[in-house]
Structures are given as C-alpha cells and as structure tokens.
C-alpha cells in the first residue's frame with residue numbers, strides 16, 4: 345500500500361487548472377493550459393486529490409458551486425483562493441512575473457525590483473496559507489508548487505500547521521551571482537527552508553540553490569552527499585533533491601494513435617506536398633527563444649538554398665500573459681519576423697513560415713506532434729520543457745528529429761539522442777536544421793526510439809513516486 349492510499353494529496357498552485365469563460369452572460373469552465381497543468385492533472389486525477397489555487401476570476405459569486413459541478417469530470421476537487429484585482433496585479437504580474445520569472449531565467453535586466461510587489465507577494469501568500477488551513481486536515485500531504493508561493497510555508501508554520509510540507513520549483517534556480525541581485529534574497533531562502541522537502545528540476549538547479557544557501561544563510565549547515573542533500577537550519581531538517589518532471593507518456597501515445605488524429609485532414613498535407621514540417625510550439629514568452637528560432641530558420645534558408653520549398657516552419661504560439669506590455673512587444677517582434685521571412689522567400693506554392701497565435705485544440709496538437717518531421721525547441725532557459733517530451737511521445741512512427749536547446753532542463757536527459765543547439769547561435773541553429781533535414785532514416789529512427797524509451801520510463805508517475813519517496817525517507 346502506498347502512502348497516498350491513506351493520505352489525501354493536496355496540490356497548491358497559483359492557478360487552478362481551469363479557465364473561466366463568460367459568453368452571452370453564461371459562464372463556462374474550460375481546461376487551463378501550461379506545463380504545470382499538463383504534468384499535475386493526471387497525477388491528481390489518479391489520486392482523487394484536491395487542488396487549491398486562484399480560479400482565474402475576481403468574482404467570487406457561485407464559483408465554489410461551479411467548481412463542485414466540474415469535479416466529477418476532472419476526478420479531483422478544487423478550492424478557490426479569492427484575490428482582488430489589485431492583489432493579483434502586484435503579486436502575479438508584479439513580484440512573480442516582473443521579478444522572479446526573469447531573474448530565475450537568468451534575464452536579470454528585465455527585472456523591476458519594486459517594493460510594493462514584495463508586500464503584495466507576502467499578503468497573497470498569507471491568503472493562500474489561510475485557505476490551506478481552512479481546507480485541509482492533518483492527514484493531507486500538502487504539496488506547494490512554483491515560484492508564486494515560496495513564502496507560504498512560513499505563513500503556515502506561523503499559524504501552527506504541523507503537516508509535512510513539500511515544495512517543487514518548476515522553473516530554473518539561478519546561479520548564486522544572479523540570485524544575489526534579489527533584494528529579498530535571504531528572506532526567500534529562509535522561507536523555502538520552512539519546507540521539509542524542496543524539489544528542483546535538474547541537478548544544476550539543486551546545486552545553485554545549495555550554493556545560495558551556503559553564501560547567504562551561513563547559519564544553515566548544508567550536507568550535500570548523495571542524491572538527496574540535507575540542510576540543517578535551526579532545529580529543522582530540510583531535504584533537497586532534483587526530480588525532472590515528465591508527462592503521462594502512455595496518454596500522449598494513445599491520443600496520437602487515435603483515428604481522428606490519423607484522419608485529420610490536415611491542411612499542410614494538402615498545401616505542402618513534399619515539404620518537411622518543422623514544428624515550433626511555445627507559450628508566448630521571451631524565455632522561449634521564438635525570435636532566435638526564426639532567425640536561425642531564416643539563416644538556414646540563406647545558407648542552404650536546397651532547403652527552400654523543401655521545408656516549412658509551423659510556429660504555434662499559445663497566448664500567455666497578454667495584458668503585459670513586454671509580451672505584446674514580443675508578439676509584434678515575432679509577427680514582424682514572420683512577415684519579413686515570408687516576404688523574402690515565399691513562392692506561389694510554398695510558404696516558409698505558417699504562424700498561428702491561438703490556443704490549440706488538443707486533437708490538433710497531437711496531429712501536429714505526430715506528423716511533423718522535425719521539432720525545433722530553442723528556449724533561452726527553461727525549467728524542463730514538456731513540449732519536447734510530448735513531441736517524442738506522439739511520434740509513434742519514429743520518423744521525427746528533436747532539436748533542443750542546451751538550456752532546457754529536458755536536455756540533461758535527452759541530449760544523447762536529440763540534436764542540441766545553443767539558442768543564441770543563429771548559424772548553429774541553421775546548421776542543425778540542415779543536419780536534421782538530411783539525417784538518414786535509420787539514424788532518425790534509432791534516435792527517436794531511444795528518446796521514447798527514456799521518456800516512457802521516466803514518466804510523470806515515476807516523478808510523483810520519487811518525490812513522495814524522498815519526502816517520506818530518512819536519508
């Protein structure tokens with residue numbers, strides 16, 4: 345019998361895994377998007393757990409009832425944390441996304457270290473803590489996720505909660521030199537040290553965190569032996585590990601096999617006869633390296649003219665944080681590049697870049713994954729990057745090549761069989777596109793087989809179990 349058979353799993357994250365849409369006075373609840381949801385939804389469904397988070401609306405009327413109604417479909421229950429618009433602005437857009445997000449992705453020049461944001465971060469974390477206290481029992485395994493909620497354990501302990509508390513960071517943890525720029529650096533570290541287990545995506549993230557603790561919290565004792573490190577802070581013991589997140593491999597593979605996907609009358613097959621497809625799929629974000637990828641693609645068309653009419657980039661961009669001006673500027677930059685490249689190279693029967701800016705239907709997503717000959721994934725920095733794993737899981741014919749940035753967490757395990765690129769190296773991206781294009785079928789198949797084997801084995805359920813085991817063990 346596993347621990348979770350007798351303990352309810354409670355996930356806490358900034359957002360519940362839903363989107364609330366209002367049309368003609370009617371409210372509908374839809375699935376949310378993003379890596380955290382893709383990874384955690386199957387886990388919580390399997391465990392019939394509970395999810396606490398902001399529901400995506402400032403209106404609190406009836407939301408509890410509406411969420412209770414969708415619980416039957418989701419397989420888990422949900423508890424909203426109500427926030428005002430001002431709180432959300434300063435906590436989410438402010439502290440989380442104008443400070444922590446760029447800093448932790450090594451892009452410190454994009455940070456706005458505004459003190460009001462910090463105050464909002466603390467008060468919203470307190471609100472989350474309050475909701476957790478009201479809606480959990482001592483038998484629950486409470487697992488808090490991501491950079492929005494690093495202060496919650498401090499608040500929970502202050503309120504006297506004694507449950508075991510675990511935390512997982514989905515984004516990278518920066519090197520000590522970068523982390524030290526944060527005006528609230530010691531405070532954040534000490535907040536994290538209130539958890540019993542802290543999980544990171546990669547060994548490098550874990551190492552960076554331990555170095556920051558050593559440098560900034562000298563009273564903490566760091567014992568970095570074995571796969572799980574230990575920190576003694578005051579009378580408290582904290583375990584620190586790396587747990588590379590993954591996907592429900594089988595679910596993606598099965599979805600890609602469905603006849604609706606095979607039969608999808610996909611427009612590219614009709615319009616692009618004979619041309620190979622390079623797939624790019626990213627949330628709109630400056631960390632994802634979308635302009636760099638397009639410049640690499642343009643460079644490939646310049647330097648390898650034999651690729652013209654033989655290859656097209658299908659770039660799908662999922663809208664994200666659309667209220668923020670930086671993201672609007674990024675969108676404009678991408679669209680400018682699409683139009684320049686298409687203007688320069690397009691011919692009557694061939695368009696170099698097919699660009700979509702919208703949230704994609706799941707069946708369409710599987711069809712793109714399954715039928716694209718190359719996936720081009722070039723984040724400047726990424727905690728893991730699930731798109732790279734989903735592409736391989738859906739590539740059931742083993743005829744696809746994965747090109748992956750060396751700065752994605754996923755590269756640490758997939759680097760042996762993916763083609764690895766430095767996203768800042770435009771000519772390097774171009775050369776790698778060419779290498780993928782001319783790769784012998786036997787090599788394509790061998791590499792994809794290995795990638796699929798690795799992801800099948802290191803799937804999301806293994807990730808869950810290794811995290812829970814680490815939390816319970818007495819290393």
Ligand code: ADQ
Pocket residue numbers: 376377378379380382383514515589627662702703704705706709726727728729730731732734
């Ligand atoms: P993200 O930055 O969101 O995740 P990523 O891991 O690539 O990045 O996940 C994107 C997810 O969105 C994929 O699972 C994809 O299937 C999903 N998606 C795409 N289009 C969709 C649509 N139309 N509707 C719904 N979902 C859609 C963050 C970190 C990553 C880390 C993950 C998980 O930034 O580095 O891998 O969390 O820890």
